[in-house]
Amino acid sequence: MWDAFTIQYTTYARTTSTTHMKTVQQVWEQLQERGYIYRGTYSGWYCRDDETFVPQSKIYQNSHGTYCTQETQRPVEKLDESTFFFKITALRQRLEDWLNSAETNIVPASYRTTMLSSLADMEDVSISRPSSRVGWGIPVPNSPTDTIYVWFDALCVYFNTHFVESGGRTGVWPPTLQILGKDIVRFHCLLWPAILLALQVPLPTNIHIHGHWLVDNVKMSKSLNNVLDPALLVRHLRHVDTVRYALVAFGHSKFTDMSFNPHCVVHRLNSDLANNLGNLLMRLTSSALLPIPRLPSYEELHSLRDEEEASDTRIRVVLEGVYDRVATSYKNVEPEDAIHTAMNALTEINQYINQQEPWKATAGRRQIVVWYSLEGVRIVLGTLYPIMPTKTIELLTQLGITNFCDVCRKQQFKEFCGFNTRHADSTVPQTVHRFDRNVSPFTKVHTFDV
Known part of the structure; x- marks a missing residue:
């Protein structure tokens, strides 16, 4: 798909690779050596679908009497279990300073306020799960009964072994720009910078957050069979560049969700x-x-x-x-x-x-x-x-x-793109191809196997 849409990239990383697993475990060990990871007991709400613990303030009871998360509307349950915690509270002031810094550019700016509010009452983060319940996770070093929390694991994909060993001094960090979907802001603007601070690695300074694509104002979902297939869009719109143009023209780069209307x-x-x-x-x-x-x-x-x-x-x-x-x-x-x-x-x-x-x-x-x-x-x-x-x-x-x-x-x-820089005496063929008109809008939305 990347090649089809003429999108180039330097590195494509998978969280299932052996290299990634080693990197995650190395990050864990460094944080543990620095005193930022400890074992404790978590008591509270847990969402199995999201594989995450949810604070009481983010829970509501739906019309059927089921307790759910406000963020994803998925059910939660009460849980008491032994877990490893990341001591994010020890970094609260430094995180607050980073969020408030004039050098930290978060767009839209409203997310800065939201993250500061979340940080104020944030507790240490549970970063492990029992292997009996989440056996597919990366094993916690020296603790075979536990696996590493998927979002701690996922954030480490930005690292590689050399990156960790050099303390982030590889010439490619921090990024000049980091682009995030609005649903993963909390992980990237609180947990991720806290990990970087604990490892003494420079923090990103330019973060842009975008909304989601909708179809006829409804969120895309495989269960609703309304996920757009980019390959089919190219066939409907006749050229990959017209699809790129349409996505950019309609895909607002700010927070607002955008509805894809054929x-x-x-x-x-x-x-x-x-x-x-x-x-x-x-x-x-x-x-x-x-x-x-x-x-x-x-x-x-x-x-x-x-x-x-x-x-x-x-x-x-x-x-x-x-x-x-x-x-x-x-x-x-x-x-x-x-x-x-x-x-x-x-x-x-x-x-x-x-x-x-x-x-x-x-x-x-x-x-x-x-x-x-x-x-x-x-x-x-x-x-x-x-x-x-x-x-x-x-x-x-x-x-x-x-x-x-x-x-x-x-x-x-x-x-x-300066004016008057065309080569002199240019020949202009009288056979310039125009863009074909799309006569009839396509009406069917096809499922894309994601």
């Missing part, structure tokens, strides 16, 4: 890609506006300066500001805002063409309008590369711009 998706793709971008490319490369499939050189364009108008300066100012706004959106992990900026620029170009009516103008005036417009398309396509990498390269190549792969390899996006 009708809205098709309408948005037709509006943005088929109409705003696709039709613009067709107009600019048509024989009416580009009778000779070649853009003028800089020298030729300079000779036409006396035919330039105020509208040309205005569209140039718009296009010169596109890259900085898009780059800021990507830096802030707001790719949907990058799309908004790119589409606004294309709308401005379309309006510029409509107002100038180059098909009625002199040859010189027509060349100026087409040159400015295609320059704008080039800039916009460059900014959309992170979202539509395959389609971007394809369209730029068709527009006679053959150096974009080098731009990507050298990370020279700012230079490429």
Whole structure:
């Protein structure tokens, strides 16, 4: 699936690997040696489905009289058992300092307040389970009757053996950005940083939390048979990049859950890609506006300066500001805002063409309008590369711009997206492929075997 969606990664780790098991046990032993792990007895509520202990304040009684967790609505039971605890209370003040630090960027900021509130009444965390009940877990070192709590185990996937031995000084930690689903914030913003503090490893400073995808405002569930299959989405929407675009355009990067509505998706793709971008490319490369499939050189364009108008300066100012706004959106992990900026620029170009009516103008005036417009398309396509990498390269190549792969390899996006950086005397074929319109919205939602 990663390869199909053109997503690259450096490392893919499984919590079932032998290496991971050794790392988890090594982390456990280091914490135990430092006095942060001790054996005690837990008495309270336990959720078997979630494999977690639940504080009294997070329990409610449903209409059937069953006690359940507020977070997952799953049943809980009273339990008394021997367990190992992680002494998170000894790190409470340091965790509070980290959460309150101006250097710790948690987005949305409301989660900072939520975590501080949870930390205030947080008790030491049970980090083991009896092997008689959870036999599939990683064994606790030197205690064969216990296995390690699954979330302590899972968090250690960020480590590797060399990482632990070096105290986190491997050149890749802390991360410049950590992206989390909203349902695992407590583990990553309380338990995980506490483990790092105890191991004297640097803490992350930039954490972004996102909501969930829904289908028609209902949470995806295998039992409801409403889980979207990404492979089927590609078949419905005809190209993997259109699926990437749809997910970014609709998938708000903030806390809010987003509902995947097929009708809205098709309408948005037709509006943005088929109409705003696709039709613009067709107009600019048509024989009416580009009778000779070649853009003028800089020298030729300079000779036409006396035919330039105020509208040309205005569209140039718009296009010169596109890259900085898009780059800021990507830096802030707001790719949907990058799309908004790119589409606004294309709308401005379309309006510029409509107002100038180059098909009625002199040859010189027509060349100026087409040159400015295609320059704008080039800039916009460059900014959309992170979202539509395959389609971007394809369209730029068709527009006679053959150096974009080098731009990507050298990370020279700012230079490429500058105004007036197109190669002189560019050939523009009159066979630029447009985005196909999705005529009828797909209505069936297919189960994806997760």
